[in-house]
Amino acid sequence: MAFENYTIKDIARALNLSPSTVSRALRDSYEISTETKQIVLAYAEKINYRANPIARSLKERKSYSIGIIVSEIANNFFSQVIDGIESVAYSKNYQVVISQTHESAERERLNVEHLYSRSTDGLLMALSAETSDCSYLESLMDKGFPIVFFDRVPAQIRSHKVIADNKQGGYDAVNYLSKKGCKKIAHVTGAKKLSITKERLEGYKMGLLAHNLDFNPALVKYCEYGGLHQDELEKVVMELRDQDYDGIFISGDKLTTGYLQAMNEQDSHKLDHIAIAGFTNSKVVNIFSPTITAIRQPAFDMGQRAAELLIQQIESKQADTDFQTVVLPTTLIERK
Amino acid sequence: MAFENYTIKDIARALNLSPSTVSRALRDSYEISTETKQIVLAYAEKINYRANPIARSLKERKSYSIGIIVSEIANNFFSQVIDGIESVAYSKNYQVVISQTHESAERERLNVEHLYSRSTDGLLMALSAETSDCSYLESLMDKGFPIVFFDRVPAQIRSHKVIADNKQGGYDAVNYLSKKGCKKIAHVTGAKKLSITKERLEGYKMGLLAHNLDFNPALVKYCEYGGLHQDELEKVVMELRDQDYDGIFISGDKLTTGYLQAMNEQDSHKLDHIAIAGFTNSKVVNIFSPTITAIRQPAFDMGQRAAELLIQQIESKQADTDFQTVVLPTTLIERK
DNA sequence: TTGAAAGCGCTAACAT
């Protein structure tokens, strides 16, 4: 009884009004008498009327839903971003539709297609590790489909972007390690082409420079799938086994935990001689062993900001917005 | 926002056919000649025609989307469940719409109502910790709206349910601890009314019994918000501070990590004298300190099974009458 | 201020 499926016609019939009048009353139109409006609203309330959003969408060409595309939902960072997105979407009455790429460019493309043709009003996305060609995204945007990128953003596309201050984060990590006395700092990072990889690497180099440490390419290891597969980290640990390093900066969530796991298994004696700093959004770094220093991204905020920008763009009438790139600070969390 | 999208009418006009013929061709109806079908499909392909799913939804009264309601997205267990749901939904061409309750019964109700009236075809949900009255869910189901519950399921409602073998998991934990030599095993758990709380408690008691250990109510601590707020665990640790126990079984993801954190901070010296086993779906338990034994739920599978049941129910013509409760085994992961 | 009617894009019952 609380959930009958009444339509505007039902209300119109019951109140001896026309459907259009009822619609106007419900939509709070100006061209309606306060009296009728009251009557309609009261009755709608009484029968617990719910507008059919599909019909409205068809008419208005707007679905009040936004799509999210990330590589993995079951990931500290991304799930926190989604939390942030959901909080904004919820408050603005948008639905949130999710899909995953598993770092596959093909899957990404399929998801975008799907969410576009499935009439989401816009997209929030972080590029997959595999993605190199973004031209199809650009052409969608040219057609007026709003896309806001976060975290992993395309360099060439003009759009809103929300990212962490990755360079600063990388710098902070190296700076921290150096102040702890590290002289030879390794770097484990993700796919070469990703923005976050480049920016964090830049921060790493900047940190080395600031402390007069040499940049040694042999100490930089890339994982093209960002640690999605643990064997990537096992390989890294093996390759670093005979390298002489006393500190390491790791550039991503799964990379960081994967490295710790691989080290525990493969090279645990070295752990006593190195200091570790890594990007991670795990909420439980303080119970990790070995002890690490965490670089944390403001994932929840990032989701919120991205969602706000997207919804703003969706709801703005004029097509030509001037696009912003929002850069949010990272936090270095030292283990007590 | 200009969406240059073709419609069936456009195709019909271009090919000198009627819209219905075009529709039939696209829908691969039997009552159409192979020839015209080819022509239509070829042309549709050429202009990159995308059907408007909203229009189809309105007509068919089906949205090809399913709702998910969980307490928190940014949670090991739930994000893995969602991953599983998404994998099935993706393969069956359903969209996945997400919302969170933050353990609030009110928010849960709003979300349900929203997803229902927003025309999702069905719901997958785990009850919030606060939920006690499920009658509104029941009346929705009576109206033919399919809901499949997972993890935290209502006892009284007839529906498909997918759960872990919580009792066995609890038993396994206690059995393990006992075999390790524990004589006094405490238990930290979640909201009293939740199914998972009761089932795990039962397993705990069964384990005690099997090993001739006394049940001591003073060693059982409830957290009504399941560790959503860390102060719940701080309180537990404080209360257990002067209790004499040598083992502890913890009944949930956030409870487990929260307990470890609180112990590290408040009562770390005791850690050398107790063994810990806890439900958690963290993928990095092997780098936790203190060392714990994990009871892991098959979260991904659970999501898959639940999604399969829901979609099956959505697509079955006759009102389903025999509901299944799928019980999946937990895994005990001993730290090497 | 209200009502009648058209139409969003699609499907399907009914006609041909």
Add this chain to the structure above:
DNA sequence: ATGTTAGCGCTTTCAA
């Protein structure tokens, strides 16, 4: 096998 038509529930001209 194809076309005609009505209608899903809603919004929105246009007419009264």
